[in-house]
Amino acid sequence: MKIKNVFRLTGVLISLLFFTYQAFADKKPLAEGNKLPEIILSVPKNTEHQKYLGITGKGTFNIPQIKAEVVIIEIFSMYCPHCQREAPTINKFYEELVNSQKLKDKVKLIGIGVGNSAFEVSHFRKTYKIQFPLFPDADYSIHKKIGEVRTPYFIGVRIIKDGTHRIFYSKLGGAKEANQFLKMLLHRSGLV
Amino acid sequence: MKKIYYINIALILILTPLKNDAFGISEAFTDNIYNPGILKPVDSVLKVKIGDLAPDFTLPSLSGEKVSLKQFKGKNNVVISFVPAAWTPVCSDQWPGYNIVKEIFDNNDAILLGITVDNIPTLFAWTNQMRGLWFPVLSDFWPHGKVADMFGVLRSDGVSERALFIIDKEGIIRYIHIADINKRPDLELLVTELEKMNMK
Numbered sequence: 340m341k342i343k344n345v346f347r348l349t350g351v352l353i354s355l356l357f358f359t360y361q362a363f364a365d366k367k368p369l370a371e372g373n374k375l376p377e378i379i380l381s382v383p384k385n386t387e388h389q390k391y392l393g394i395t396g397k398g399t400f401n402i403p404q405i406k407a408e409v410v411i412i413e414i415f416s417m418y419c420p421h422c423q424r425e426a427p428t429i430n431k432f433y434e435e436l437v438n439s440q441k442l443k444d445k446v447k448l449i450g451i452g453v454g455n456s457a458f459e460v461s462h463f464r465k466t467y468k469i470q471f472p473l474f475p476d477a478d479y480s481i482h483k484k485i486g487e488v489r490t491p492y493f494i495g496v497r498i499i500k501d502g503t504h505r506i507f508y509s510k511l512g513g514a515k516e517a518n519q520f521l522k523m524l525l526h527r528s529g530l531v
Numbered sequence: 532m533k534k535i536y537y538i539n540i541a542l543i544l545i546l547t548p549l550k551n552d553a554f555g556i557s558e559a560f561t562d563n564i565y566n567p568g569i570l571k572p573v574d575s576v577l578k579v580k581i582g583d584l585a586p587d588f589t590l591p592s593l594s595g596e597k598v599s600l601k602q603f604k605g606k607n608n609v610v611i612s613f614v615p616a617a618w619t620p621v622c623s624d625q626w627p628g629y630n631i632v633k634e635i636f637d638n639n640d641a642i643l644l645g646i647t648v649d650n651i652p653t654l655f656a657w658t659n660q661m662r663g664l665w666f667p668v669l670s671d672f673w674p675h676g677k678v679a680d681m682f683g684v685l686r687s688d689g690v691s692e693r694a695l696f697i698i699d700k701e702g703i704i705r706y707i708h709i710a711d712i713n714k715r716p717d718l719e720l721l722v723t724e725l726e727k728m729n730m731k
Contacts, residue, residue: 421557
């Protein structure tokens, strides 16, 4: 191999290394204590969901705009066996929230179906009779922003009155038992 | 020069394990998924077309019974889902997704046959990790990939394409979708085609 070619190859490999590690930098899951990346969601067509989120009109919104003090985000996929099995537990978790006079306006739950089209999210909703708002992420664009995590994954966001927010929970794995999961999240959020 | 050569070898070794993982893999598979990275989207040439009589085949299934295409003639529409390989990212969630759409298949008088070129023990372990599937899973392991090859979906590396075929009750191929191997096929498209065919 000529020395010129060896230098050329070294250059190519160094560039590759740089770009690969750049890509990996984005692959880190969201860190607790940090802010959420900008996750833009479409305003749901369902007026009940609009009312629940405190978001009206058409177009898009950002998660910290949700009218709540705590937002729990379930990262799921209709293709994920764990997410399928845990859907009834998450439904129970949601029921505990909306049936609590103390929590129903303060803690809101949403789901984001990574790699799922609107049709797939809708089928998941229908299959498990899910009442809380679910959003598709067909092109994995949100999935990339949150570090390409496995599913199910939960993110808890504390929304502070001055308009700022911070992530207080960011973990792989779902809820084994609805009430315990809720208690743990409430404790971690600092809300109670 | 020798030094630079060794630096390059070191760089190659560092880069090799870094692969794309943007699939939203389920935690159900923990760390047991092998990621082959991004592959050539399609690597075979179809040997059948819409309107053709589907080639008949008989393959061993996970339940121990042999399954032939002809046994559904006059009874059911058949959807064949070829997936490339067990324990790989996209394949490992495509079929669990079909686990919650059985009703759609039932409503369209259709049965689903899942086929890979893996052997039965591999398919047994893999589908157990999914906690079972409602549809027959067939092994096209030996003669290796013979059925995939009959349809023209056997890739040059010995795995099949990620392909869907809808075959009507008369055994005629009504729909073919050879997906990009790196992506899960759109479920809505399959459902739309099934419903369209069933309405005819």
